[in-house]
Amino acid sequence: MELLHSGLKLRQLQVFREVLRVGSTRRAATAIGISQPAISQHLKQLEATLGLALFERSANRITPSREAWELLRSVDAALTSLDRLEASVVEIKSEDKPRVAIAASAVFGFITLPRVVGAIRAKTSSSVRSMSGSDEQVREYILTGQADLGISRLPLDPRLFDWAPIATARNVCIFHPEHRFSARSHIVAEDLIGEAIIDIDPQFSTHQMNINALRFGGVEPDIVIEYDANGHEVGFVSAGLGVSITNEIVAREYAAFKVESRPFEPSALYHYVAVWQKGRVFSNVLGASLEALVPAFAANSEAIRPLIPK
Template sequence: MKSAKVSVPGHSIVSSTPQSVLRAGSTRRAAAALGISQPAVSQHVKQLETTLGITFKRSANRIVPLQEAWELLRNVELALTSLDRLEASIFAMKNEEKQRIAIAAPSVFGFVTMPKVVAIIHAKTASNVRSISGSYDQVGEHILAGRADLGISRLPLDPRLFEWAPLGSARNVCIFHPDHRFSKQACIEAHDLAGETIVDIDPQFAAHQMNFNALRFAGVEPNILVEFDCNGHEAGYVSAGLGISITNEIIAREYEAFNLQAKPVEPSALYHYVAIWQKGRTFSNTLSVSLEAIIAAFSTAPAKG
């Protein structure tokens, strides 16, 4: 990261010094990483402690930052990321160069949807695209921190922070290998999963709780082969014939290349997907084209099953 100056009342502190100390754990290693003397590093740390009222605990020749210091580091890095993006935007405007659009989305949309989005943007503008992945919560964080211009997410969202455009709604589906017995059924119900090997999303996700409450209500104890923590991981296991999985219609569209089948599953939840941006954001022509590209990519995605 660049060595940028962070202004605080009465002082100007080189932000790379406290960052290096936090990561290295000692002034000696931080000095080596920065190419400056150890006393200079110590001086910067003392100045930071005095100015901001945070404390670095000294222990056996090591500096152990308290929670306030880690929070400062996180905020400094977010601020520097935003400054870097602002600097790049100003440079592009002054030089009439192409604009880079950053789009945040869960990584599963990199299979089908994001390539369609990029193709549309490339065909209509001279801009390139930076694709940033993360959970739905992280997508929102990327937007608010200025790391992403647009995002693909799901409702509910805080209307005080975000604006959005609808992309589509989806219900739950069961995905399975084409040779599976479920291919002959119109709908999969909880009791149908008795004895089935299941590839399941991590228990921290609400979808896991809904699916397993339905199974246990039907008197079926789930047989879990593998748990995954990110949509997209299940497709490989299911394609290999190692089990079935429950997702939703929009996620299932991303698995075209895996030759999987999808059938409705009951009970089901309803998911509302949206393209999001920071509330009050002013749209350039390129950003408008990018939003239209996301909407078009969702509306033209072929349904599976």
């Protein structure tokens, strides 16, 4: 099977991935079920097609180059997508109920995604697979075909994705109901002076915005706990260990916890969207899933009417 117009062969990519996975042409030959000379020939053909030296050869040993390891990620994503395609064809041919895979931050599993699944089940006989991860992981799940729909935030690359808007959100401060902030209508950065802060990992822009606001005022924040994914902070806040900054959409998921929230300034504006792979043709089941997902996340279910791809 030839891929695109580059002359790449599917078998070459499968061999390449297996060699890097198992560490030798001998073990790759055993795993795939072809001879070791055939493995070597596929690798040489791949290098010739790409114009890249993917391996350093010495005696009976080959060592992957830096370019080989960089290429592996793209190859693995492409082959995973093909595996997903094959599974989809099998599913279409079978009499099994279709399944929809939805990727989103794990925090949405508290309230919103159960509501979405309930609506999907009410309209279709489909089962749902819920996949969790960061925005970057959600996009990866979509691109590799592991997820049909995802919940992410803009910006997104319009060359790779289509999307429907579902909600916008601003920052809020969450805290224990008995905290002094309960008497306030809103919270500003200066109010955090002297407060124990439960803060998201420094890699996130939210962290930089909140912490920089304090440092601009000459105050070093008292960070008592750092967490790396939305949802991890609410247990600490409800236990009275500190306050935290998140956004309105995430804060809605904490309705069952012992926390309150107030608007926080300075604030950013977050644009949440339902996202899928560019050019994806929607089945009836997938269309029904999007119709269930969008209003479940929207602040006003009548405010947004998504365009379902035909």
